[in-house]
Each structure stands twice: as C-alpha cells, then as structure tokens.
Amino acid sequence: MTAVKALLLTFCHWCDASFFGHGIRDSTWLFPFVEIFHLLALGLLGGTLVLVNMSLLGVRFRGEPVSALARDVRPWMVGSIAVMLISGFLLFSTEAVKMYGNWAFQLKMTFLLLALLYTFTIHRKVSLAEEPRIGPLWRRLAALLSLLLWIGVALGGRAIGYVTTPPSAVGH
Amino acid sequence: MSFLAWLHDTQLSVTMRDSIWAEPIVETIHVLTLTVFLGFVLLIDLRLLGLALKGRRMSRLFEELNPGLFGGFAVMVVTGLLLFCGDPLSFFSTIFFKVKMIMIVLAGVNVLVFNATIGRTLARWDLALRPPLAARATGLVSLVLWVAIVAAGRAIAYALPPP
Numbered sequence: 001m002t003a004v005k006a007l008l009l010t011f012c013h014w015c016d017a018s019f020f021g022h023g024i025r026d027s028t029w030l031f032p033f034v035e036i037f038h039l040l041a042l043g044l045l046g047g048t049l050v051l052v053n054m055s056l057l058g059v060r061f062r063g064e065p066v067s068a069l070a071r072d073v074r075p076w077m078v079g080s081i082a083v084m085l086i087s088g089f090l091l092f093s094t095e096a097v098k099m100y101g102n103w104a105f106q107l108k109m110t111f112l113l114l115a116l117l118y119t120f121t122i123h124r125k126v127s128l129a130e131e132p133r134i135g136p137l138w139r140r141l142a143a144l145l146s147l148l149l150w151i152g153v154a155l156g157g158r159a160i161g162y163v164t165t166p167p168s169a170v171g172h
Numbered sequence: 173m174s175f176l177a178w179l180h181d182t183q184l185s186v187t188m189r190d191s192i193w194a195e196p197i198v199e200t201i202h203v204l205t206l207t208v209f210l211g212f213v214l215l216i217d218l219r220l221l222g223l224a225l226k227g228r229r230m231s232r233l234f235e236e237l238n239p240g241l242f243g244g245f246a247v248m249v250v251t252g253l254l255l256f257c258g259d260p261l262s263f264f265s266t267i268f269f270k271v272k273m274i275m276i277v278l279a280g281v282n283v284l285v286f287n288a289t290i291g292r293t294l295a296r297w298d299l300a301l302r303p304p305l306a307a308r309a310t311g312l313v314s315l316v317l318w319v320a321i322v323a324a325g326r327a328i329a330y331a332l333p334p335p
Contacts, residue, residue, distance in 0.1 A: 043214055044214050046210075047211015048215070158200045158203060
C-alpha cells in the first residue's frame with residue numbers, strides 16, 4: 001500500500017511539473033477553457049445515462065427495447081466519457097499534488113473507478129441484452145446502481161472545490 | 173439598479189450569502205440538473221442535425237424528453253435565480269451574466285421559431301435520417317447557443333469578486 005501511495009504521489013509530482021500541468025496553470029484562460037469541455041461532456045454523459053437508465057427502470061421509452069436505445073446513444077456516451085477523462089486529467093494536472101491530499105478528490109476517483117468498471121461490464125451487458133434475458137427487477141437494480149455510482153462521482157467532484165487541503169497532508 | 177440593491181438586502185439574499193451550506197447545495201443542484209437538461213437539449217439538437225439517435229421518431233423523442241427538459245429547465249431557473257440572489261449587484265456587473273441571459277432568451281426564441289415553422293410539418297420528416305435544412309439550422313443554433321451559455325456561466329464564476 002505504501003508503495004502504491006508513493007508511486008501515486010510521484011505521479012502527481014510529475015503531473016504538476018509536466019508541460020500541460022504548467023501550461024494550463026500559467027495561462028489565465030486555458031483552465032476555464034478545459035472546464036467548459038468537462039461540463040459539456042458532463043451534460044451529454046448525464047443525458048445519455050439518464051435516458052438508458054430511465055428506460056431500464058421502465059419510466060421512459062416504454063414498449064421499446066432498451067437495447068436499441070442503449071446502442072443508439074452508446075457512441076455519445078463513450079465519447080463523452082473519453083472527453084471527461086481527458087479534460088478531467090488536464091484539470092487535475094494543474095494541481096495534482098494538492099489533489100492527492102484532498103479527500104473529496106479521493107472519493108471522486110474511487111467512485112469514478114467503480115462507475116467505469118460497472119458501466120463497461122455489468123451495466124453494458126444488462127442494457128444491451130435482448131429483452132427477455134434479464135428480469136425487470138435486475139434491470140431496475142442495474143439502473144439504480146448506475147445512477148448512484150455516477151451521482152457519487154458528481155458529488156465528489158462538486159466537493160473538491162470546497163475542501164481545503166492542509167499543507168501537512170501534501171508533499172514528501 | 174435600485175431593484176438589485178433591494179434584492180441584495182432581502183432575507184433570501186442574505187441567507188444565500190451568509191449560510192455555509194446554501195450556496196454549495198444550490199450550486200450542486202444547478203450543476204447536477206445540467207446533466208439532465210443540457211444532456212437532453214444536446215441529444216435533441218444532435219438528432220435535429222442528423223448526427224445522433226438516427227432513425228428515431230422525432231415526435232417520440234420530444235414526447236419522451238419533454239418532461240425532463242421542462243422539469244430540468246424549471247430547476248435550472250430556480251437554482252440559477254437563487255445563486256443570482258446571493259450577490260445580484262456583482263452578477264449584474266459582469267458582462268458574462270448579461271450575455272448569458274440574452275442567449276437563454278435567444279434559445280427560447282429559437283424553440284418558438286422551430287414550433288412556428290418547420291416544427292409544424294414534423295409529421296412529414298419525423299423519421300428522416302437527415303431532417304430538412306430549417307430543422308438542422310434550428311438544431312445548430314440551439315447547439316451553439318447552449319455551448320456558449322455553458323461557457324458564459326463558467327466565465328461568471330471567474331468574473332465575480334472572490335467571496
């Protein structure tokens with residue numbers, strides 16, 4: 001565990017010192033510019049996830065196969081996840097060492113890891129499955145878990161700005 | 173200006189300013205609702221442009237998304253107004269706030285234009301993979317406006333004096 005922590009911290013130091021970390025930090029408009037991409041992708045990701053999950057829950061697009069809708073929005077969902085990861089990493093790299101000691105950021109990353117794993121395994125299987133293969137109860141549970149995990153990511157992200165990192169928690 | 177000064181002194185405004193929790197909670201609701209409202213707007217714009225949800229019945233899409241769109245918009249307006257109440261004079265003093273409000277009105281006008289023109293013949297192109305030019309144009313206008321509205325919204329946070 002200590003080895004992993006040390007590795008993560010080294011990575012954070014490297015990010016802080018990298019040309020993009022530097023460049024975005026030193027520019028007045030690059031940070032907000034990247035943030036706008038993060039927000040737009042957030043909108044699209046949220047929209048597609050809510051649609052698929054509402055459909056799994058049986059509250060929207062009734063009488064239509066969930067799998068067809070899930071397939072239709074999939075490129076936009078995966079694309080917005082990609083934009084979120086890239087823009088999020090760039091924002092992170094401007095103050096990576098500070099983020100390392102921020103509990104809200106740690107919480108967000110934990111939820112993010114779980115949400116990504118879940119989205120590309122179980123949730124993918126359930127939402128793309130042909131209708132009779134998975135019962136309605138399981139579909140609903142799968143949808144709720146997806147919403148919960150992603151809301152966890154979002155709330156963790158919101159909290160980052162409000163958490164002040166004590167200087168003692170950072171650094172070597 | 174006197175209205176803003178009056179608003180600034182109301183209890184609501186004082187609470188939004190002084191409470192530790194009011195601003196973060198309201199802003200979190202504003203941003204979380206963005207995922208439904210903006211997401212649905214973008215999906216409809218992309219469908220109008222013939223880029224996403226191809227071959228899906230446009231009328232069905234409106235039917236399914238409208239509750240989320242209207243409900244989401246209502247929440248965005250209420251939470252947005254509450255955030256504005258927290259510091260109306262500073263908000264109003266930034267160019268980004270004014271531009272954002274103007275663009276939201278324009279986005280509304282764009283919806284009205286759609287409903288009054290090409291939207292009337294929706295039945296004729298309901299399933300079109302590539303909707304008619306007028307429909308694509310309103311989709312593009314909406315897309316550009318909402319991207320700019322998000323950008324202006326973000327810019328307000330940077331233009332406001334630090335708390």
